[in-house]
Amino acid sequence: MGIRQLHDRLLRRVEPLTYDQLRRLASERAIADAVRAGRIVRVLPDAYASSVHAESWVLRMQAALLWAGPSTVAAGSSALAAWGALAPPPNVSISVPWETRPRGPAWVSVRRHVHMPERCWPPRRIPTVPPPLAVIQAHGELPSSRRAEAVYAPVREGIVTVAEIAETLAAMPRARGRRELERRLVAAEAGAESYLEEEAGTRVLRGVPFAHLLRQHWVHVDGTSYRLDTFDPATLTAFEFDGADAHSGPAARQRDAARDARIASVGILTVRFTYADVTDRPEWCRTIALGVLATRSQHPEVQMDVPPVADPPEKAW
Structure with missing residues (x-):
């Protein structure tokens, strides 16, 4: 199989392949020529893909899972993106066992766990941490302008409940932005479904x-x-x-x-x-x-105890 045929084959697969998997498709020379020509790129160590798909979040997420080992799961905002609750973030966030110390590029954020969380499977078939934990992680890692949606979006979509998030948070000794998240959970429990509400x-x-x-x-x-x-x-x-x-x-x-x-x-x-x-x-x-x-409330059929209100302030717009 030549460079073009190999690239055409990978073009139809938005997923990374190991070098051994590539070798089942083409010779070492063909693979080396395809890499030199820029048709195939190494996304992460031993994770190759068509250069056309190299910037794809789904491919990068799968490459990180392949590179970091079989126990790896998507975490934080990446996990919520896998569930369809958030748009794919610019970086990829993963959770790995404590003894694992993968060192990758800046676009991979690694969380290490002494006890790995339960593995969950959203429709996209990307393994993730449980949704309540993903919400807590995402709320702590995202910039302040995006934190609210990390809570409200998965709740609106029925992926997780406020009670499940609160229960998971209560069992965590440390959580970044805990007070802000606790206030947000109170608002969500009262009926808020967005930052504006x-x-x-x-x-x-x-x-x-x-x-x-x-x-x-x-x-x-x-x-x-x-x-x-x-x-x-x-x-x-x-x-x-x-x-x-x-x-x-x-x-x-x-x-x-x-x-x-x-x-x-x-x-x-x-x-x-x-x-x-x-x-x-x-x-x-x-x-x-x-x-x-x-x-x-002044309608004759309605009686309410509402305090008097001054005229709204005038403002030029």
């Missing part, structure tokens, strides 16, 4: 005036079910917190408007706050929310 719960809808609100409440209108971020049954008011990605653009705004109109047909008013509103001026959002509840 976490911020809304701690900075906007906080305290006694909002304690009665229902989080992640489902309503059924005209044959369609809608989930409300926060709902007040006494005043039929829904508060929605719109992330920058899911609610931007004309199509998203039209979809939100149609949803709000359908829900309004049964008497529920939807009040929307943007990501910038919640993160940049939470007290303004709080003032608006209190004012809406106070006004709607």
Whole structure:
């Protein structure tokens, strides 16, 4: 088999091969020529692949597992990526037995364990640490701007529960960012499903005036079910917190408007706050929310004990 034939064969395989496996496909000379020509690259020691796929996260993850030994599993954000909860990270994170000391390139992060965690198998068939442990590891290793999603995404996807994460965390003597993670788990247990909802719960809808609100409440209108971020049954008011990605653009705004109109047909008013509103001026959002509840509670059929609210501050935008 020549260089071209060997490369064409590897092009159809997004997985690493050992040198012995390559030798079953081609001669030593053909392999050496393919490597010199840049058609085949050594991703890690004794892990070869087509140069076309050399930057693939899936291939790099498999190469790390092959290189570090049979007990190796994906860890942290890499494990959550294998479960489909997070986008593949720029680096690969693995867990290995304590006595193993693999030294690889900077894009491989190695965690050593005296007692190896249980091996789990997500649909991608990449072995990982258990999802609760993966969440804790990822939360500690990711930059602050991405930590929240390491908790909320796998919980939203049903990969792990808040209780399972909390139980695993309680059994760990040390965990990077423990206090932040514990606060985040409290927010998730209260119903937050994203960083924006976490911020809304701690900075906007906080305290006694909002304690009665229902989080992640489902309503059924005209044959369609809608989930409300926060709902007040006494005043039929829904508060929605719109992330920058899911609610931007004309199509998203039209979809939100149609949803709000359908829900309004049964008497529920939807009040929307943007990501910038919640993160940049939470007290303004709080003032608006209190004012809406106070006004709607004045309906003769509804009685609520909501403190008086001053006019929201004027601001030029």
